[in-house]
Amino acid sequence: MTTYRTCPRSGLQFESQAEKLILANAVAGVVFLLLGGVLAIGVVLTRWPAVHWLAADTFYLVLTAHGLDMLIFWIIFFEIAVLYFCSSTLLRCRIATPRIAWLGFALMLIGSVTTNVAVFRGGSSVMMTSYVPMMAEPAFYLGLILFAVGALIGCFVFFGTLVVAKAEKTYQGSVSLVTFGAITAAIIAVFTIVSGAIILIPTFLMSVGIVKAVDPLMYRTIWWAFGHSSQQINVAAHISIWYAIAAICFGAKPMSERVSRGAFLLYILFLQLASAHHLLADPGLSTEWKVVNTSYFMYFAVLASMIHGLTIPGAIEVAQRKKGFTKGLFEWLRKAPWGNPVFSGMFISLIGFGFLGGISGVMMGTEQLNMIIHNTIYVPGHFHATVVIGTTLSFMALTYFLIPVLFKREMINPGLAKLQPYLFGLSMYFFVLVMMGAGTLGVPRRHWDLAMGGSPLAYEFPGAAYLMMGLVGIAGLMAITGGAIYIYITVGSLLWGKKLDVGAISQTTVPIPLVPSTLALEGHGSAGFAAPGTFALASVFLVAFVLYYFINWKYLSQVWGLA
Amino acid sequence: MSAILPPSERLWWKQPLDRVEGTWILIAFIWCMIMFAMMVGWHIYGKQNLSTETYKTTPEMYTAKAQTVVDKYTVRKETDKQIPVVHPPAGSDVYLIARLWDWWPILELEKDKTYRLHLTSMDYNHGFSLQPVNINIQVVPGYEHVVKVTPNQAGTFSIVCNEYCGIGHANMAGRIYVK
Numbered sequence: 001m002t003t004y005r006t007c008p009r010s011g012l013q014f015e016s017q018a019e020k021l022i023l024a025n026a027v028a029g030v031v032f033l034l035l036g037g038v039l040a041i042g043v044v045l046t047r048w049p050a051v052h053w054l055a056a057d058t059f060y061l062v063l064t065a066h067g068l069d070m071l072i073f074w075i076i077f078f079e080i081a082v083l084y085f086c087s088s089t090l091l092r093c094r095i096a097t098p099r100i101a102w103l104g105f106a107l108m109l110i111g112s113v114t115t116n117v118a119v120f121r122g123g124s125s126v127m128m129t130s131y132v133p134m135m136a137e138p139a140f141y142l143g144l145i146l147f148a149v150g151a152l153i154g155c156f157v158f159f160g161t162l163v164v165a166k167a168e169k170t171y172q173g174s175v176s177l178v179t180f181g182a183i184t185a186a187i188i189a190v191f192t193i194v195s196g197a198i199i200l201i202p203t204f205l206m207s208v209g210i211v212k213a214v215d216p217l218m219y220r221t222i223w224w225a226f227g228h229s230s231q232q233i234n235v236a237a238h239i240s241i242w243y244a245i246a247a248i249c250f251g252a253k254p255m256s257e258r259v260s261r262g263a264f265l266l267y268i269l270f271l272q273l274a275s276a277h278h279l280l281a282d283p284g285l286s287t288e289w290k291v292v293n294t295s296y297f298m299y300f301a302v303l304a305s306m307i308h309g310l311t312i313p314g315a316i317e318v319a320q321r322k323k324g325f326t327k328g329l330f331e332w333l334r335k336a337p338w339g340n341p342v343f344s345g346m347f348i349s350l351i352g353f354g355f356l357g358g359i360s361g362v363m364m365g366t367e368q369l370n371m372i373i374h375n376t377i378y379v380p381g382h383f384h385a386t387v388v389i390g391t392t393l394s395f396m397a398l399t400y401f402l403i404p405v406l407f408k409r410e411m412i413n414p415g416l417a418k419l420q421p422y423l424f425g426l427s428m429y430f431f432v433l434v435m436m437g438a439g440t441l442g443v444p445r446r447h448w449d450l451a452m453g454g455s456p457l458a459y460e461f462p463g464a465a466y467l468m469m470g471l472v473g474i475a476g477l478m479a480i481t482g483g484a485i486y487i488y489i490t491v492g493s494l495l496w497g498k499k500l501d502v503g504a505i506s507q508t509t510v511p512i513p514l515v516p517s518t519l520a521l522e523g524h525g526s527a528g529f530a531a532p533g534t535f536a537l538a539s540v541f542l543v544a545f546v547l548y549y550f551i552n553w554k555y556l557s558q559v560w561g562l563a
Numbered sequence: 564m565s566a567i568l569p570p571s572e573r574l575w576w577k578q579p580l581d582r583v584e585g586t587w588i589l590i591a592f593i594w595c596m597i598m599f600a601m602m603v604g605w606h607i608y609g610k611q612n613l614s615t616e617t618y619k620t621t622p623e624m625y626t627a628k629a630q631t632v633v634d635k636y637t638v639r640k641e642t643d644k645q646i647p648v649v650h651p652p653a654g655s656d657v658y659l660i661a662r663l664w665d666w667w668p669i670l671e672l673e674k675d676k677t678y679r680l681h682l683t684s685m686d687y688n689h690g691f692s693l694q695p696v697n698i699n700i701q702v703v704p705g706y707e708h709v710v711k712v713t714p715n716q717a718g719t720f721s722i723v724c725n726e727y728c729g730i731g732h733a734n735m736a737g738r739i740y741v742k
Contacts, residue, residue: 056730056733057730060727060730060732090567090568127727131687131688131726133686133687133704134687134688134728134729171569172569172573173569173570173573174569174570174573174575175569176566176567176568176569176570177566177567177570178566178567215705216688216703216704216705216706217703217705217706220688220701220703243566243567244566244567246566247565247566247567247568248565248567251565252565252566253565253566254566255581255583255584256575256578256579256580256581256584257570257572257575257576257578258575258576258578258580259580259584259588260566261575279701280613281613281699281700281701282701282703283615283617283682283701283703283706283707283708284615284617284703284706284708285615286615287606287612287615291602291603291606294602295598295599295602298595298596298599299595299596299598299599300595302591302595302598303588303591303592303595306587306591306594307584307587307588307591310583310584310587311584314581314583314584315566362598366598366601366602367602367612367613368602368605368609368611368612368613371611371613371698371699371700372697372698372699373699374690374699374700374701374725375690375692375699375701375726376692376697376699376725440697441695441697442692442694442695442697442723444690444692444723444724444725445725446725446726446727446732447725447727447732447733448732448733449733449734452723452733452734452735452736453733453734455734455735455736456642456643456644456736457642457646457665457666457669457721457736457737457738458721458734458736459694459695459721459722459723459736460721461694462695512568512569528581528582529581529582529583530581530582530583531581531583532583534583535583535586535587538587542590542591542594545594546594549598549601553601553605556609556611557609557610557611558715559611559696559697559698559715560611560693560696560698560712560713560714560715560716561610561611561677561711561712561713561715562610562611562612562613562614562698562710562711562712562713563610563612563614563677563711563713
């Protein structure tokens with residue numbers, strides 16, 4: 001029989017099997033973050049033209065490993081931990097089939113190690129995207145397939161746990177908004193992983209000689225249904241975490257459940273279409289296909305993100321105003337706990353994701369504008385804003401909450417933890433901006449040498465491009481330092497942090513209590529204007545968005561005619 | 564109740580919207596529709612739209628066609644490698660080969676004239692990145708992509724490869740002259 005522990009610091013209840021699984025997945029994720037971070041040093045110090053550190057073959061190897069370890073292994077391990085947390089912990093129930101969940105974990109671990117070994121042996125420097133007909137070792141694909149199967153098992157354990165909670169009546173009514181967001185992430189994950197299997201299995205068979213050829217365009221189309229959609233899991237997951245942190249730090253309730261859940265529903269319906277973003281400059285696909293898919297069917301998923309971008313700070317504002325921070329437009333924000341890394345990390349993540357990641361993403365996802373951006377270093381600029389500032393920084397912020405709650409340890413060096421989101425987040429802001437700047441000057445991504453090896457036809461990149469790439473190097477090193485501090489604090493607290501009170505342990509779960517009806521009737525009402533400060537911030541965002549959008553069109557209108 | 568607990572109101576979908584939310588959703592929705600209209604409208608009124616004319620091809624078929632044009636319209640040879648500089652008549656079909664690791668041949672076009680530029684790769688994926696104009700097109704092996712281009716400035720333009728294609732990727736360069 002399993003046991004349930006009630007954390008005395010947060011009131012959350014952890015089932016013992018689920019707790020171990022969350023811990024194992026989160027720790028595995030952090031190990032891959034460490035590996036990916038070390039590899040990042042090689043990437044930035046080579047792309048910094050004045051340093052140009054690694055040899056070409058090593059650079060491409062390191063870049064391949066960096067992409068896989070960060071984008072796939074770190075994030076998905078952590079996401080599985082988040083899924084178990086959002087089901088078992090938030091719904092206060094036992095986790096479904098813990099043994100199968102461990103099997104999933106084992107497959108993910110074996111898969112990620114296999115792929116890494118294949119890459120480090122040197123024969124698989126094909127980048128994360130591994131476009132055919134460029135081939136990696138069979139072990140490269142096999143590892144990814146095993147990892148994907150493991151992650152798929154994790155998703156189904158999550159769904160099973162939802163069924164357990166419902167059947168054993170550990171909650172009444174609907175699941176929490178954060179769990180709802182996690183369901184969104186898991187649904188997208190199933191679509192993502194199945195797409196990955198559809199294309200990676202034939203590619204694996206091709207690498208061992210059973211299948212003769214995989215069509216390069218077919219590969220790109222289906223691979224991106226895996227590659228881009230996996231980033232959409234991240235969006236759904238880290239937005240759920242933002243809602244969770246708003247609830248944890250402020251007791252914030254959603255402004256309206258209907259709007260926030262509706263926005264998640266739009267994600268389920270339309271977010272995956274975005275894999276078309278990567279195919280806008282490709283031959284062979286019709287204009288109609290490109291326009292409908294790249295706009296997530298008329299921008300309905302962008303609409304959803306813009307809604308979350310308002311309702312999360314809006315919920316915080318409403319909660320703060322209730323506490324009496326009502327002066328002017330922004331007292332609620334000024335008086336927010338900026339010294340608490342759980343909050344500061346989340347808020348830096350939200351602003352950076354919206355302003356830098358969101359706006360640049362829509363630019364690249366506009367069919368025609370894509371032509372002046374495709375495969376330049378603007379693209380990694382964009383996705384470091386979404387995946388690093390958005391996802392990774394949110395996961396870091398959540399970790400600071402989990403150290404006392406889940407690890408049951410006192411955080412070592414809280415002073416350093418206070419600084420970490422600022423150092424990491426703000427240097428990533430700068431990193432992303434200079435990368436995008438270099439991209440508009442034509443600097444290509446995944447490129448070893450800006451001087452083009454002295455080739456007789458080489459393009460002489462402008463001095464500004466060299467300057468920007470130098471700044472990318474400096475900002476990158478600062479961000480890596482911020483990442484190292486996160487790992488030091490997390491691993492250090494886990495190993496040497498003072499042990500905290502475990503809390504009461506019981507044999508049965510204590511269901512989530514029913515809310516008294518007086519509280520239940522509390523709504524914001526339609527006549528109010530409950531979050532004027534957030535509305536002002538959102539308006540600034542919109543103005544920036546509109547201006548930058550039309551600047552890009554103006555720029556496009558000046559290039560060569562294409563038809 | 565907070566976002567990590569079940570909604571306190573069982574019928575949460577009947578909870579009224581706050582005006583902040585309602586107003587923002589309306590504004591965001593209108594902006595989304597404008598962006599969608601912009602993308603469609605540019606296909607009608609704009610001058611920069613990527614063609615979708617594509618044919619399946621093989622390296623042999625494509626090389627033969629490219630060679631015919633090179634034989635016909637080569638005006639001089641450049642660099643130690645004796646790369647032909649091809650000056651095709653305005654409006655004609657122009658062939659560019661992407662391969663490990665160069666763009667072949669060099670093209671010489673005329674300003675404000677339109678050409679049918681054919682692109683394909685002999686081996687891996689490559690990226691046609693025209694600098695300093697910064698027009699970027701994916702080049703996929705097995706697919707012949709025909710793009711109508713109209714250079715609007717004279718000068719020397721470079722083609723950089725911006726799709727990773729192996730160890731020599733960073734040195735892969737090409738050139739287009741516009742007179």
